[in-house]
Amino acid sequence: MNHWRKDFPILDQEVNGHPLVYLDSAATSQKPIQVIETIDNYYKQYNSNVHRGVHTLGSRATDAYEGAREKVRRFINALSTKTIIFTRGTTSALNLVARSFAHPLIKPEDEIVITPSEHHSNLIPWQQVAKWTGAKLKYLPLETDGSVSMDQVMKMVTDKTKIVAIQQVSNVLGTLHPIKEIARHVHQKGGYIVVDGAQSTPHMKVDVQDLDVDFFAFSGHKMCGPTGIGVLYGREELLNDMEPIEFGGEMIDYVYDYESTWKELPWKFEGGTPIIAGAIGLGAAIDYLESIGLDRIEEHDRKLIRYAYEQLRRIDGITIYGPEDRIALVTFNLGNLHPHDVSTVLDAEGIAVRAGHHCCQPLMRWLDVSATVRASFYLYNDESDIDRLVMGLQKTKEYFGNVFR
Structure with a gap:
């Protein structure tokens, strides 16, 4: 039995008369x-x-709040808390890089390289930068x-x-890039690498x-933290040269009548009242994950995905x-059934999965499908959840009968 499951109170319930099986952690994880x-x-105690x-x-x-920043720094082994910017999530972090770093840098003769498997959050900002600057967007x-493959990287x-701009793990295929x-190759060619680590x-x-990345973005809500909080890591020298894109209180050093100066890192990028409870909650999530150990979590998740795949x-x-x-998720279709129909039957059995294009429409076109079903796993899942999923899919086939082929 999974002994971590007891830390997640939301999982102790029935959905549609069945014990809940939550297999949508790639969308958002549950909270301990x-x-x-x-x-x-x-x-309750120190709201301010x-x-x-x-x-x-x-x-x-x-x-x-600042203690949480130090926990994040340690968690991803950044050199300084100056390089840790709190954002609303991966999306806002990537948009910050696109608007504040890339837009002023890129010239019409330049190229931006992404993959067809990127989440829209790491695709649309680069479409926009290419439009603003006249640069070429390449896939x-x-x-x-x-x-x-590195062969293709070397060519492109x-x-x-x-x-x-590239994801470390695909939210549809589970691929680890x-x-x-x-x-290393990007830097040899004089470019910069932006990584979606959600x-x-x-x-x-x-x-x-160790990864030697220039920017790295991730979200708290996918790692046992609250929604509405994310992190942008950036190299200190790059962040220092970037201009903020949100202006107001707390990001300023001094306001004159016709111009202003900015605070030092990281606060120049955190205008207004920050996401205080979110950051503190993210710090608690890091404490929780580190108490288990990321090596143990990865071992657990890899074992689970192997079982699910088989x-x-x-x-x-x-x-x-x-x-x-792959990492922690499996994406599939069942015959010619629409993924929404599959998801609906599974939900009737108390099994929560994701169905749709997963904010990856170019990848859906690459797969030659309009949508898929995705089951994603985390530390609170075990083999019994996968067994329930398999039984639910068999029931789905029985339910649709002759329609299924």
């Missing part, structure tokens, strides 16, 4: 009681704004299983390449120094997309 109580305690007053509650809130070809990333090797950070150790591939009529070696 330790995180819930930490956020509750902030609002940060970096402003000198009263006791304000000091406690500021200490907790790195995928292998037949959805992976990225040239002296004209200014930005390579060779970020360290890609970063799907990797919850499941494995991330070391931004069990699902035995179902007649199922098509599984992506490589066999």
